[in-house]
Amino acid sequence: MKQTRLLLLVLSLPLLFGACRSSRHAAKSGIPAAETRSAVTTVKAMAAKMNLRLETGSKSVDVGGSLRLKRDEVIQLNLTYTLIVTVNVGTMEITPDYILILDRLNKRYCRVSYSDVPQLAKAGMDFPYLQRVFWGEAGESPRKELVEWAYDNWMVLGDGQFPGQTTFTVKAGSVPYRAVISLSNIRENDSWETHTEVSSKYTPVPLSTVMNALMSVAK
Numbered sequence: 001m002k003q004t005r006l007l008l009l010v011l012s013l014p015l016l017f018g019a020c021r022s023s024r025h026a027a028k029s030g031i032p033a034a035e036t037r038s039a040v041t042t043v044k045a046m047a048a049k050m051n052l053r054l055e056t057g058s059k060s061v062d063v064g065g066s067l068r069l070k071r072d073e074v075i076q077l078n079l080t081y082t083l084i085v086t087v088n089v090g091t092m093e094i095t096p097d098y099i100l101i102l103d104r105l106n107k108r109y110c111r112v113s114y115s116d117v118p119q120l121a122k123a124g125m126d127f128p129y130l131q132r133v134f135w136g137e138a139g140e141s142p143r144k145e146l147v148e149w150a151y152d153n154w155m156v157l158g159d160g161q162f163p164g165q166t167t168f169t170v171k172a173g174s175v176p177y178r179a180v181i182s183l184s185n186i187r188e189n190d191s192w193e194t195h196t197e198v199s200s201k202y203t204p205v206p207l208s209t210v211m212n213a214l215m216s217v218a219k
Helices: 002-011 019-029 118-122 127-134 207-216
Strands: 045-056 059-070 074-082 086-094 099-103 108-112 147-157 160-170 177-188
Touching: 045 074, 059 086, 059 127, 074 127, 108 207, 147 177
Parallel strands: none
Antiparallel strands: 045 059, 045 177, 059 074, 074 086, 086 099, 099 108, 147 160, 160 177
16 A cells, blocks of 8 residues: 555656745746646647655655656656766656556566556546646646645746646555655757657566665665
8 A cells, every 4th residue: 555655646746835935936937826827738748857855754755857748648757866876766657548667776667557556546647637737737636635736836838837846745544645846947848758668678567566666765
């Protein structure tokens, strides 16, 4: 169950910071108030540098990486961790048909359908909804007793605004899980591979094995 909640947490990453900072940033950048914000409709693909902080109880994990989106095709997160050098820890791809998670350190992967993760359906999160979440277009969570998020630090992208930070909280279980994503260098960009080809050197493993490996890197 712990691994499933962590998957739900990472899959549901949108982007926020503090409400007071949001209003100040909007005033400086000319971005309109929340009720008049416009969606990013002309941008079909984007890329950004990402910092992800996962928190549960008194413990926290920080990883870097990137967020890439192609509308109606894929949500792609690449996770890195830096000690002396920066290491590519893993990749997560969310597509309309499946979710792919690669443990690059141990050369393992899993590919699951949405039916394999019933907790996502329980929380009302299929690909169309997750896409709206990541593009900053989703409203309130359909299951606020399980998961909720808030957008902030809006930035201009194309013809609309894109959230530069988000706090996302998963309430399932006795201890809530929280993710804070900070994005920088947000830009229109489609010059990246839409789908990751899994090398024959990678071994297929259960979802729980991959999630354990990814979350133990910074412990």
